[in-house]
Amino acid sequence: MRAKNYELKPGAQDGITAVKEQDQSTRLSPARRQGKAGAQVAEVSGKALGRMVEAFMKLPGIGRKSAERLAFAVLGMQREEAAGIAQAILDLKNNTRYCTRCNNITEDEVCVICRDEKRDRSRICVVEEPSNILILEKTGSFRGCYHALMGAISPLDGIGPDDLRIDGLMERLKPGGIKEVIIATNPTVKGETTALYLSQLIKPLGIAVSRIAYGLPVGGDIEYADESTVQRALEGRREM
């Protein structure tokens, strides 16, 4: 449909003031900005909504606009559904912990993967974070066990090998029977440093150490790949 061409009558802008000067919010720290965003919402739509916006802004990747959108979404939900989300948050904090063997997320002392007798216990895949285990499991192509280091070596951040769960990994390798350690730390300087450190530590034990492959992402376009990735993809080429 075509809309009518509404013309503002003279004087129709009486109640309208000029665009305000950019306020100083961009100079504030994130925490201050967060408080400010919540305060602004609270001013217009009530304190509870303001607090909800501030709460959502504590989550990673959720900025001011997303937080507002999410807050209004919660507001529009059935009461039970909203209460369900609140309960899920509380349950998550109360019921979960890290597997005493591999540091995976679990609700028991030892995680479901470490307990599974069908898994290949002779291969351990080492990752930085417990969340990485989930990503690898989704591929469905690895049937061994895992070990989360709970971080990566990063001298600049003051994180050395002793700050990671490397002792626990070495304990697991000691009894023997481990054929391979696959290092799946991130393809970053930190992850690479960690991988190198681990390989120097583990190889003397006579255990094969491998590193996940670099290369072009599936579905990616070679035109958009950075030079180092293309270089690694070339180096890692396989016969067809």
Place this chain on the structure above:
Amino acid sequence: MRAKNYELKPGAQDGITAVKEQDQSTRLSPARRQGKAGAQVAEVSGKALGRMVEAFMKLPGIGRKSAERLAFAVLGMQREEAAGIAQAILDLKNNTRYCTRCNNITEDEVCVICRDEKRDRSRICVVEEPSNILILEKTGSFRGCYHALMGAISPLDGIGPDDLRIDGLMERLKPGGIKEVIIATNPTVKGETTALYLSQLIKPLGIAVSRIAYGLPVGGDIEYADESTVQRALEGRREM
């Protein structure tokens, strides 16, 4: 740093199976997919994390990956901080309601804008949703009052004028003293239909009815604007 060129030993792929065939999840309904995503997480990382992922997936714009990222973020939070988010959700549902006059979000019977005696009560800006009020307030350039219709006319969805809070708006116009109604419904077919309907209803009362302007978004690039927008921008040109 340069990484070493790790070469897989023959047999190092023993524990690795071929990439699984694409499963049928893409054919499932969103609800089924949601349950499936939660179930997969629950399998690897415990039921509480699975439920958290499912809970986050109920929010708009939060897909499976984002939900997982958020769930792990909550897991990594201090207990009080996570509890704070849960409490904010419960408070939001328990403490907020719609303003009896303009349908804005409020914690009282009448919202802060309707109560503010400094606002220009002779101008009412009509919006579709209460959340739109917040957006307009942020501009700081409107000092009148608002009215949220709680939707827009949409015959295809079976939503007619009687399903909206139009009666409440007309009640507010009746006593007189209103100089202008600014219609700020969305620039969509639904919003346009609603605007047209309202203008036909309100104009006979001798009240000026205006519609917010169409045009290029500030900071936008004319090259990326669609034809209708450019056309509207031309029609709405103003002398410089």
